[in-house]
Amino acid sequence: MSDLTLTTAAAHSPEAVSRSAPLSQVGLAGWLRANLFSSWLSSAVTLVLLYLVIRWVAGFVEWGIVNAIWWVPENQTQACRDLKGTGACWAVIAEKHRFILFGTYPYDEHWRPALCVLLFVGLYVVSAMRRFWRKELALIWVAVLALIGVLMWGGVLGLPYVPQERWGGLPITLILATFGLAFAFPLAILVALGRRSRLPAIKALCVLYVELIRGVPLISLLFMASVMFPLFLPEGMNIDKLLRAQIAIILFAGAYLAEVVRGGLQALDKGQYEAAEALGLSYWQKTGFIILPQALRLVIPPLVNTFIGFFKDTSLVLIIGIFDLLTAGKTAIIEPAWQGFGVEVYVTVGAIYFVFCFAMSKYSQSLEAELNRHRRR
Amino acid sequence: MSEATIDPRSLRAPPRRPLRLSWSDERVRGIFWQILVVGIVGSIVWWLWSNTVHNLEVRRIATGFGFLNREAGLPIAESVIDYSPADTYLRALVVGLLNTLKVSVVGIILATILGTLMGIARLSRNWLLSKLAGIYIEAIRDLPLLLQLLLWYAILQGLPGPRQALNPAPGVFLSNRGLKLPWIEWQAAHGWALLALILGIIGTLAWRRVAIARRMQDGQPRRVWPVALGLIVALPLAVWYALGAPWVVDWPALRGFNFRGGANMSPEYFALLLGLVLYTAGFIAEIVRAGILAVPHGQWEAAQALGLRPKMVLKLIVLPQALRVIIPPMTSQYLNITKNSSLAVAIGYQDIVSIANTTLNQTGQAIEGIAIIMLVYLTISLSISLFMNWYNARIALVER
Structure with missing residues (x-):
């Protein structure tokens, strides 16, 4: 009772007029205070970072835009060489972009x-x-x-x-990545199912394959493809270098994707397996209609992340001399007139890779949010 | 009591039916499919094997590892142990293996530090710090590592020569010949001090166990830090001082066209290390961030409600739970650094892959060369997994 009188008294007191929040707590000032200058340490970090960012961005703009040379007449790169270190020579891109994108086509x-x-x-x-x-x-x-x-x-x-x-160039990168995944994915599903199988011989084979491949670097598989595959085949039968590298990439991607798929198979509720068996479905009916549709759905985001990894990893074919985007970029600056402009070329090639990977990465994040909508409260 | 609640029938193995030779028996089908698959895989392997043997005969390539004892004649620019081109292939491969380990171990340590810092920065309440860490993580993960290595190598090669070397700090020179750092001249006293340091760390760990055990008995906390200070800091210093406190810094200096003295980091090693560390730190940062976020907020609050100081909350409550989430994916990142160090071959750092590749080109022993590479990496991968699994089991949640 006394509480009640107290509150009513407070409500009627002249101080209780509703006031807006102090200016330092709302709007831009409030945001800055909360997010950039909340304490002495935070303010110091903000100021140091601000200084560094402005310096780096200004430096990059000066190098990449202000001092840059965009075009030079027919292989006359002296102007570029004079500016080495202070300005970018985008002329190398203007001259070589067709070669970088399409190679010797x-x-x-x-x-x-x-x-x-x-x-x-x-x-x-x-x-x-x-x-x-x-x-x-x-x-x-x-x-x-x-x-x-x-x-x-x-x-x-x-x-x-x-x-x-x-x-050569970008099409080769896309071919290696796309065909690689198109063939590795079914292989991965079979291997993942095999690894979860109750049949010991099949399980052992799948474990051996996955662990062997995941234990060695992709380069060693690519070397194997380039120097050992010719020994494996009967005399006279020869498959070309690109196909051999493609097979190595498929075998490699298959092992990694199999582990992702296996994660989905394990995460799936045991009741789903038992219910499918109780319905009298055969193994392949159970797998095709009940298990895989749910298990794959569970692992779509990590699958996309693995895809991004493989898209980047196709660049390793450079080491066995296959003409993908990165190799084309590296070859473009072998010509004496254009030697030494690696940074400009790699920045450009990197931008192309970045566009593809960033799109996939953002897609994976949005998909994850969408698929998990039912879990969010 | 507890025995009564368990149905004794469930303890008995299901009765084994006799095998019926019929397609409707699940076990018969299982055996059939296994024989089929193993038969197919086996015949493919046998076919490839017989082709290989035949091809080797036709090309007159002798198999076997005899070539390892022949003179290599291949120059290696940087090596941890003594090496000259007159040494055997075996020694050249060992040099390559040590170079791989040199870049992997340093890379793992640096990437863990940078990645953890970046992961924490990503969670910072400072908007600018968090956004910048986010941009770094996203950008570095979306570019192929090989491209990053080539880019760093191109940048390092584009640096001025030794005469115009960049000099960011006294005694530190960055030129197209690599990074030069001042280094302490190694003397016998340093070795003894190092030994004292190792003994001190072991002694401190032993004391810590004793202290914890005694605390468990009587509940009285015992201080570890005075012992640690004495054994880890004072003891090595005392040993070093007793042996005359030698302290000679070897400063790099320009002599003629190149630097003399100091520690050297070749541009190849520097570019590879830089690329590996920056790339992997991006992935480690995400792992650390996910691990910290995985600890429910209630755990922080409950720990504070118990009256633990912030440092103790982190040490006793949050970190043990976060580590449980962090360790398994961290293991695969460590494996990735080791495997990715094989990209060294693209920028001319002579690791095991590079040297094995040169060896197989010189001798024509393709199968043996590839087998060596694979064996080395499988061994390293297995050792790292075993160690990390042991560590993971140690910190894992003890469940009933």
């Missing part, structure tokens, strides 16, 4: 690899949309990949034939 036919890159990007975008996640998507993949093969090789429909040795 015949110059007049560059529209074909360019179209292939667009087809690849379109394929990724369509596959990323949930509304297209149905069985017909597999048909679209087969059709688009076949079309890409026709475009790259040619020899039909009036397109001149281009041997595989002349392909």
Whole structure:
């Protein structure tokens, strides 16, 4: 009772007029105070970081834009060399961008690899949309990949034939990554199922495969592909270098993806397995209709992260001399006139890789948020 | 009492049915599928093997590891142990292995430190610090490591020569010949001091165990830090001082066209280390962040409610729980650093892969060369996994 009178008394007292928060707590000033200058230490960190960021950004703008040279006449790189260290020589990109993107593909036919890159990007975008996640998507993949093969090789429909040795640049990177994943994924599912199998011999084989591959670096597999595969095959039978590297990448990606898929199989509630068995479904019915659709859904975000890893790892084919995007960039600066402009080329090539990986990474994050919506309260 | 609650029938193994030779018996089908799969895999392996043997005969390549005792004749720029091109292939490969370990171990330590700092910075309440750490983590993870290595190497090669070397701190020179650092001249007294330090650390750990055991008995806390101070700091200093306190710093100085003295870090090693550390730190930062976020907020609050000081909250409550989440993915990052150090071959640092590759090109022993690389990495991977599994088991939650 006394409490009640107290509160009513307080409410009627002249001090209790509602006031807005002090200016230092709201708006921009409040935000700055809370997030940048909350304590002495925080203020000091903010000031030091601000100084460093401004210095670095200013330095980069000066090097990359203000002092940069964008174009030089026919291999006359002296102007660039005079500015070494103070200004970027983007002229190397202006001169070599076609080579970096498409390698030694015949110059007049560059529209074909360019179209292939667009087809690849379109394929990724369509596959990323949930509304297209149905069985017909597999048909679209087969059709688009076949079309890409026709475009790259040619020899039909009036397109001149281009041997595989002349392909290069971005299309090779996309081919290695896409075909690698398209074949590694089914392999990974089989291996993951095998590793969870009750049959000891099959389980042992799968464990051996996964642990062997995951224990060695990709480079050693690529070396194996380039020097040992020819010994494995019967005399006279020869498969080309790109295909050998592709097989190595598939074997490598398969082992890593298998572990991700296995994570999904393990995370799935045991009741789902038991219920499917109780319905009298056969092993493949149970796996295809009940287990895989749920298990794969659980691991979509880590799968996309693994895809990003493989997209980056395709650049390792540089070491066995396959002409992918990075190799093309490295080769572009071998010519004496353009030697020493590695930084500019690598920054540009890095930007291309970044666009692809960043898009996948953001996609993975949004997908994760969307798939976990039912768990959020 | 407890025995009564367990159904005794569940302890008995299910009765074994006799095997019926019929397709409807699950075990018969299991055996059939296993024989089929093993048969297919086995015949593929046998086919590849027989092709290889035949090809080796046709090309007249002798198999075996006899070549390891031949003179290598391959120059190696940097080496931890004494090496000359007149040494054997075996010694060259050992040099390569040591170079791999040199970059991996240093890389693991530095990447753990940088990654942990970045992970904590990402969680900082300071908006600018958190955003910058976020940009770093996102950018570094979205670029291929090989590209980063080539970029760092290109930047290091673009530095001025020794005569115009950058001199960010006294005695530190950065030029296109690498990084030069002042170094203490190693003397016998330093060795003894180091030995005293190791003994001191062992003694402190032993005392800590005793202190904890006694505290468990009588509840009285016993101080560890005075013993630690005495054994880890004072004892080595005393040993060093008793032996005359030698202290000669070897400063790098420009002589002619290059530097003399000091410790040297070649541009190849420096670029590889820089690339590996910056790249892996991006991944470790995310692991650390996830680990810290995985500790429920209630744990912090409960610990504070018990009256623990902030330092003790972190040490006794939060870190043990966060580490449990952090250790397994951290293990795979350590394995990744070791495996990624094989990219050294692209920038000319002579690690095991680079030297094995040169060896197989010189001798034509492709199978043996690749086998050596794989064996070395499998051994390293297994050792790291075993150690980390042991550590993980030690800190894992003790459940019923």
